[in-house]
Amino acid sequence: MATQTTYKVEPLETYRWAKEVRLKHFKEVMDAQAEGHMLVTGNMNAPKDLIAGIGHYVFMGGEPWAVAMAREGAKDLFLPALEAMEKQGFARDMCAFCRTFSGSMFLGQTPFGPFPKPSFVLGMNQCDSKGKWFQIVADHMQVPYYCIDFGLPNTDGTLKPNEASIKFLLTQYHEFIDWLKKFTGKPYDESRMVHALANMYKVRCLWGEVLQMQATSPSPLEYKLLLPFFLCLEYFSYKDEVVKLMTALRDETKYRVANYITPLPNEKYRVLHDGLPPWYALYLFHFLRDHGVSVVGGSNHTMFVACAQKPRPDGSFNLMDPMDWDGIPKTFDEALKWRANVEYISNMFGLDTRVRLLFAREAYRAWKGNGMIWINDRGCELFSMGILEVKAALQKDGVPCMMYESNRCDVREWSWSQVADHMDAFLEAVGVPKSEIKKDLGGKLGEKE
Amino acid sequence: MLEKFEQTYNQHHEYAREWKARTGGKVLGFFCTYVPEEIIYAAGVLPVRIIGSLEPQDVSEAHIAGMYCPFCRDCLAQGLKGKYDYLDGIVMSKSCMHMMQAYRSWTIHIPITFHHFVGMPALVGKASAGDFLLAELTAFKQALEKWLGKTITNADLDKGIEIMNTNRHLLRQIYDLRKPAPPKVTGTEATAMVISSMLTDKREHSQWLSEALKQIPQRQDGPKAGTRLMVLGSENHDLELFKLIEELGANVVIEDYCMGSRYFWNEAVPENDRLKAIAQRYINRPRCPLKDVDERKRYPHVLNLVKEWNAQGVLLIQQKFCDPHEFDIPAINKFLKENGVVTYFMELDVTMHKGSVRTRTEAFLEMLELEAV
Ligand code: SF4
Ligand code: SF4
Numbered sequence: 001m002a003t004q005t006t007y008k009v010e011p012l013e014t015y016r017w018a019k020e021v022r023l024k025h026f027k028e029v030m031d032a033q034a035e036g037h038m039l040v041t042g043n044m045n046a047p048k049d050l051i052a053g054i055g056h057y058v059f060m061g062g063e064p065w066a067v068a069m070a071r072e073g074a075k076d077l078f079l080p081a082l083e084a085m086e087k088q089g090f091a092r093d094m095c096a097f098c099r100t101f102s103g104s105m106f107l108g109q110t111p112f113g114p115f116p117k118p119s120f121v122l123g124m125n126q127c128d129s130k131g132k133w134f135q136i137v138a139d140h141m142q143v144p145y146y147c148i149d150f151g152l153p154n155t156d157g158t159l160k161p162n163e164a165s166i167k168f169l170l171t172q173y174h175e176f177i178d179w180l181k182k183f184t185g186k187p188y189d190e191s192r193m194v195h196a197l198a199n200m201y202k203v204r205c206l207w208g209e210v211l212q213m214q215a216t217s218p219s220p221l222e223y224k225l226l227l228p229f230f231l232c233l234e235y236f237s238y239k240d241e242v243v244k245l246m247t248a249l250r251d252e253t254k255y256r257v258a259n260y261i262t263p264l265p266n267e268k269y270r271v272l273h274d275g276l277p278p279w280y281a282l283y284l285f286h287f288l289r290d291h292g293v294s295v296v297g298g299s300n301h302t303m304f305v306a307c308a309q310k311p312r313p314d315g316s317f318n319l320m321d322p323m324d325w326d327g328i329p330k331t332f333d334e335a336l337k338w339r340a341n342v343e344y345i346s347n348m349f350g351l352d353t354r355v356r357l358l359f360a361r362e363a364y365r366a367w368k369g370n371g372m373i374w375i376n377d378r379g380c381e382l383f384s385m386g387i388l389e390v391k392a393a394l395q396k397d398g399v400p401c402m403m404y405e406s407n408r409c410d411v412r413e414w415s416w417s418q419v420a421d422h423m424d425a426f427l428e429a430v431g432v433p434k435s436e437i438k439k440d441l442g443g444k445l446g447e448k449e
Numbered sequence: 450m451l452e453k454f455e456q457t458y459n460q461h462h463e464y465a466r467e468w469k470a471r472t473g474g475k476v477l478g479f480f481c482t483y484v485p486e487e488i489i490y491a492a493g494v495l496p497v498r499i500i501g502s503l504e505p506q507d508v509s510e511a512h513i514a515g516m517y518c519p520f521c522r523d524c525l526a527q528g529l530k531g532k533y534d535y536l537d538g539i540v541m542s543k544s545c546m547h548m549m550q551a552y553r554s555w556t557i558h559i560p561i562t563f564h565h566f567v568g569m570p571a572l573v574g575k576a577s578a579g580d581f582l583l584a585e586l587t588a589f590k591q592a593l594e595k596w597l598g599k600t601i602t603n604a605d606l607d608k609g610i611e612i613m614n615t616n617r618h619l620l621r622q623i624y625d626l627r628k629p630a631p632p633k634v635t636g637t638e639a640t641a642m643v644i645s646s647m648l649t650d651k652r653e654h655s656q657w658l659s660e661a662l663k664q665i666p667q668r669q670d671g672p673k674a675g676t677r678l679m680v681l682g683s684e685n686h687d688l689e690l691f692k693l694i695e696e697l698g699a700n701v702v703i704e705d706y707c708m709g710s711r712y713f714w715n716e717a718v719p720e721n722d723r724l725k726a727i728a729q730r731y732i733n734r735p736r737c738p739l740k741d742v743d744e745r746k747r748y749p750h751v752l753n754l755v756k757e758w759n760a761q762g763v764l765l766i767q768q769k770f771c772d773p774h775e776f777d778i779p780a781i782n783k784f785l786k787e788n789g790v791v792t793y794f795m796e797l798d799v800t801m802h803k804g805s806v807r808t809r810t811e812a813f814l815e816m817l818e819l820e821a822v
Binding site for chain 2: 089091093094125128129132148149154163164172353354385392
């Protein structure tokens, strides 16, 4: 059993900044048309950064807007949006991000105002839902839909790049840029695009450094604190402001490590949470904190670690190998090639159980875990794919494991009592003495955070 | 003769075992109809589709999350229970994530000497999709060569293409016999022919089809004229379901799913680069929802089938938890209705009792009768 030590707790200054960036983004989307900016909607990994070549644009990402519905719109929009989808004839077990976002579109409402009409829809076809989801959006909005396909190739289960798959992505990027020029009638400034991609690169370097520091005990940050950064990383990392934000996060994390500052006064156990959290029930993480359990990372982090690390030539992967700062893309071709590689790696993480296992083992080892939690998300095939196999393999390795079934973006599928059923045994396996395990959420149930 | 197809389907494991004993050849199981069987035949191996038993099972639960479809769980269960112990290997092409999970778990838990994943683009309309698929087919051919220790020549590929094309061509002729009123073959019989073709040596199967094509025009026991239905939707290989629908007086005259017309609809058009010809065949085949992501090409194809086979109504069947079809059904339903086609939606679980299907089909047939008045 770990010994009790009390660490210094200080709020993370950059956390507030990240939340501001998030809120500012929602406002930007609402104001885009009035301010004469092109608004584009699409999914998380759509190559929105390539749009930078034609000038200023605003990207409304489906997933963060679904999260906003689950949080900011929780009171009066979240359930009506889910029900609006069902009224359209869509099944209740479909991707909950899709149902929440598209339901909001059918209602014509978002938590920040009327659902805006985009100029076009940009998708990246990865899981079974992403491509089809934005087809629904484009149909309803009656705007053009441009979708890029990730060609999942045959591989040996490592991260060795597959030439044909990367070439397929590259060709499509070029085709998209040609289409964009025609669609907007605007010239394409390659240097703007290279700048956007160089920002993405820098943000990933910084993120890699931050995640490396998470290996420190006590951990300077934890899962819940990282969530708004994760959003910035994935959606706006092409922006100068996000480079600044991530630089500040890296520096603040360094300071925290040097001064033993942590989010938990009593970090005794370190666990990983794989899958995205139930956004309407983040108090789950407070419950863990109350037991001295720090959630140091998870698959969303590892996934982006994938984008922040350099796989070794043999396709293996080490969490402690960050990207080289001197590799920042400088030319149009370098930028596109780098983007295709990042796309390739992050897709392999989700779509190949073997790669997923590689990551889970590596993250557990590098972040010095004492246990691993999975959300078996009924509303997301991608994040649930392979998790039973990964869990079984880690269990065989002797890792304390817990899996709870829920739905990150459909509150109707959340049951604390079901989660709690698994929690007792898990916390005990992690090392929490039986007598210290709390039975309830300590009054947090129903609270927003 | 016509019973032969259903019999073989019912005893497909016995058939494959017997084929192995008779020929000494290898058998590869495949999970999705986007697997290029041409190359497998060219390698001198028998491809058989992996299907479920349509029975409830409890062995897949430890491997596949609960929100995956019953079909993929049923398929994996057959492997875990040893029903496919005669397979020398398995092949998967990129289809839905449900099936990909069944494939991946199979490779982890069931001993086999060969497994291969063939990348298949989803946005088949992209100019570069063919190049990507060609690279994947080349890798597949090389993997087979390595496994078998022999070279697959152009002549072998020609043979593979010819075996597949002949069977496709004959099945199209059978489907034409469903156009008249009454149709010359029932939906149950036609479906048994398609499914059995996935489970047998196509050279033999084509002989049976040729024989059937000679006999059918003379048959006296053909179906009686009834309400003409199209069936559309997720995977379905439950002949009992067709029997049940047809016992109610309907004629299932056409369908669009991977156990039916989509499997054999188009042929590979020969060209110098054989693998390219095969790649183009899969790029151009009628699309499943997951391959209909950019421009919706599936809808006009479906409407065309409704018209050509003169279907009075469309039964939209959807396997429980089948995301690809869940995404498409509301839109295709709307599209068909806008085009004056009467539709009826039915959710299915292939491993569960079909009692309610009868009641629901009756309701739909009554609806169609009222429409006719
Ligand atoms: S990854 Fe999951 S949540 Fe995201 S679009 Fe795909 S199914 Fe939906
Ligand atoms: S029924 Fe649907 S989800 Fe299941 S394997 Fe077929 S396409 Fe995939």
